[in-house]
Amino acid sequence: MGLRGDAAIVGMFEYRPERKYGGERVFMLEQWADLAAGALADAGLRSCDVNGLVCANIRESEQFVPSTVAEYLGWRVNFAERVDLGGATPIGMVWRAAAAIELGLCDVVVCAAPSRPTPSLPPNQPRAWSPFGASSNIMGSPQAEFDIPYGNIAQNCGYAMIANRYGAEFGYDPRATAKIAADQRTNACANPDAVFFGQPITIEDVLASKMVADPLHVLEIVMPCAGGAAVVVASKEVARRCRKRPVYVTGFGEHLMHKSPTYSPDLLHTPIGPAAEQAFGMAAIKRSDVDAVQLYDCYTITVLMSIEDSGFCAKGEGMSFVAAHDLTYRGDFPVNTHGGQLGFGQPGLAGGFTQVTEAVRQVRGEAGGHQVPGCEVVYCSGTGGIMSEQTALIVQGG
Amino acid sequence: MPAIEGRPRPAPIATSKPFWDALKEEKVRLQRCGDCEAWVYYPRRRCPSCLSAALEWRQVSGRGRIYSWTIGRQATHPAFGADVPQLLAMVELDEGVRLTTTIVNAEPTDLVVGRLVEPVFEHGEDGMTLLQFQPVAGSG
Numbered sequence: 396m397g398l399r400g401d402a403a404i405v406g407m408f409e410y411r412p413e414r415k416y417g418g419e420r421v422f423m424l425e426q427w428a429d430l431a432a433g434a435l436a437d438a439g440l441r442s443c444d445v446n447g448l449v450c451a452n453i454r455e456s457e458q459f460v461p462s463t464v465a466e467y468l469g470w471r472v473n474f475a476e477r478v479d480l481g482g483a484t485p486i487g488m489v490w491r492a493a494a495a496i497e498l499g500l501c502d503v504v505v506c507a508a509p510s511r512p513t514p515s516l517p518p519n520q521p522r523a524w525s526p527f528g529a530s531s532n533i534m535g536s537p538q539a540e541f542d543i544p545y546g547n548i549a550q551n552c553g554y555a556m557i558a559n560r561y562g563a564e565f566g567y568d569p570r571a572t573a574k575i576a577a578d579q580r581t582n583a584c585a586n587p588d589a590v591f592f593g594q595p596i597t598i599e600d601v602l603a604s605k606m607v608a609d610p611l612h613v614l615e616i617v618m619p620c621a622g623g624a625a626v627v628v629a630s631k632e633v634a635r636r637c638r639k640r641p642v643y644v645t646g647f648g649e650h651l652m653h654k655s656p657t658y659s660p661d662l663l664h665t666p667i668g669p670a671a672e673q674a675f676g677m678a679a680i681k682r683s684d685v686d687a688v689q690l691y692d693c694y695t696i697t698v699l700m701s702i703e704d705s706g707f708c709a710k711g712e713g714m715s716f717v718a719a720h721d722l723t724y725r726g727d728f729p730v731n732t733h734g735g736q737l738g739f740g741q742p743g744l745a746g747g748f749t750q751v752t753e754a755v756r757q758v759r760g761e762a763g764g765h766q767v768p769g770c771e772v773v774y775c776s777g778t779g780g781i782m783s784e785q786t787a788l789i790v791q792g793g
Numbered sequence: 794m795p796a797i798e799g800r801p802r803p804a805p806i807a808t809s810k811p812f813w814d815a816l817k818e819e820k821v822r823l824q825r826c827g828d829c830e831a832w833v834y835y836p837r838r839r840c841p842s843c844l845s846a847a848l849e850w851r852q853v854s855g856r857g858r859i860y861s862w863t864i865g866r867q868a869t870h871p872a873f874g875a876d877v878p879q880l881l882a883m884v885e886l887d888e889g890v891r892l893t894t895t896i897v898n899a900e901p902t903d904l905v906v907g908r909l910v911e912p913v914f915e916h917g918e919d920g921m922t923l924l925q926f927q928p929v930a931g932s933g
């Protein structure tokens with residue numbers, strides 16, 4: 396079942412994450428054009444080679460986004476997708492591109508997520524921005540009627556409740572979750588592009604940081620920033636004439652369970668479980684074959700449960716696994732070698748792209764000071780909503 | 794009556810109206826599937842276990858346990874600023890369904906997974922009643 400492994404990531408381009416963006420403000424369609432141009436140049440491909448695109452939301456248009464993007468960039472495409480999976484979107488984009496290529500629909504697909512601030516709009520312009528974030532407060536939405544009136548809004552509290560339930564069933568070691576943040580910060584300190592480059596932290600620093608929603612400290616919560624990324628996925632025939640080493644997409648999985656965690660059929664077995672199982676089966680590799688993992692890390696608890704539910708340790712043993720392993724780029728279980736979104740930064744919807752671009756960098760051998768030696772196989776995860784929807788991806792050198 | 798100025802409030806739809814109407818009378822009513830016998834929350838047009846439309850309203854005790862909890866140390870939305878620290882919880886009713894709620898008449902240390910809770914009906918000046926919970930006296 397699934398991919399043959401005949402599609403590869405051949406190009407990528409990433410805006411450096413910035414906590415306070417002071418540069419030129421352009422619209423998301425304009426960012427799309429810049430990101431796509433950068434990724435195609437990295438691949439050594441031309442704009443006229445593109446025959447597929449995968450997008451997400453853009454600020455300028457609530458609907459018809461793929462045709463809007465195609466028109467703006469001057470592309471005629473045989474395959475166009477809009478992915479709506481929150482933080483799981485970038486991996487969702489990459490596997491859809493790889494699948495379309497293996498079906499023979501297209502052979503060069505650009506996926507992008509622009510996430511820099513856009514120009515401020517005059518007061519008379521309509522805007523889609525919602526003060527309820529990822530929660531829908533539109534009448535008829537179950538969240539609007541049954542969650543938001545109680546103040547249960549946005550992400551922090553949902554993840555905190557998952558963490559507390561986890562603690563009640565399996566035990567909770569605050570030092571273990573704090574170690575995830577500290578180890579990833581060590582990685583960020585080896586990556587000059589990370590927003591927290593040059594700012595190491597210890598487990599004690601994490602535990603002493605402000606409590607935001609018990610048991611989550613502020614240093615266990617992702618740092619939003621400006622940024623954006625694009626990747627080019629191509630057939631192996633195209634990949635052979637590209638500039639950089641192809642990074643093949645050999646396995647993927649995707650699983651959705653709920654929107655609000657209150658109504659999840661199982662809060663403690665997260666959707667990454669079946670997604671990872673499918674991905675490893677498809678790639679026909681073992682967990683022990685993986686050289687590095689890039690796990691979506693909106694919160695430390697997300698990393699912990701993703702290690703467990705992806706099958707790298709037994710259920711309920713994540714805390715002791717984390718305590719027993721060195722998660723840094725020079726460790727025995729490298730996690731989020733770029734610093735993760737906790738250390739590198741979370742550039743909006745492109746946050747999940749940082750896990751993919753880092754995997755590509757590692758397999759290409761371009762990771763510089765945070766390179767894992769001989770890194771050939773990387774497992775990545777994406778997470779949207781509140782453990783609502785998760786994606787898994789396995790990439791390998793050819 | 795608690796101030797609700799500026800707060801997001803529930804807007805019942807035809808399907809959910811019996812639930813909200815019952816809360817006004819300080820009763821908890823849930824849907825139950827006539828085909829597969831599943832309890833259903835939040836109210837739906839069809840059963841999420843079998844997609845049967847044979848859903849019937851039943852009154853229940855409203856008692857349950859804290860399934861999980863957190864304390865919002867900074868407001869989850871500016872409208873809830875006066876409630877900080879917010880005692881937020883998922884409660885699992887005796888029938889097995891879970892709901893999003895807030896715990897009242899309690900201290901942060903009262904929030905413990907498994908703690909027995911009972912309904913508190915918060916009647917708002919807009920005529921809507923929210924279903925909150927408090928720890929059952931004497932339960933630990």
Ligand SMILES: [Zn+2]
Nearest residue numbers: 826829840843
């Ligand atoms: Zn049913």
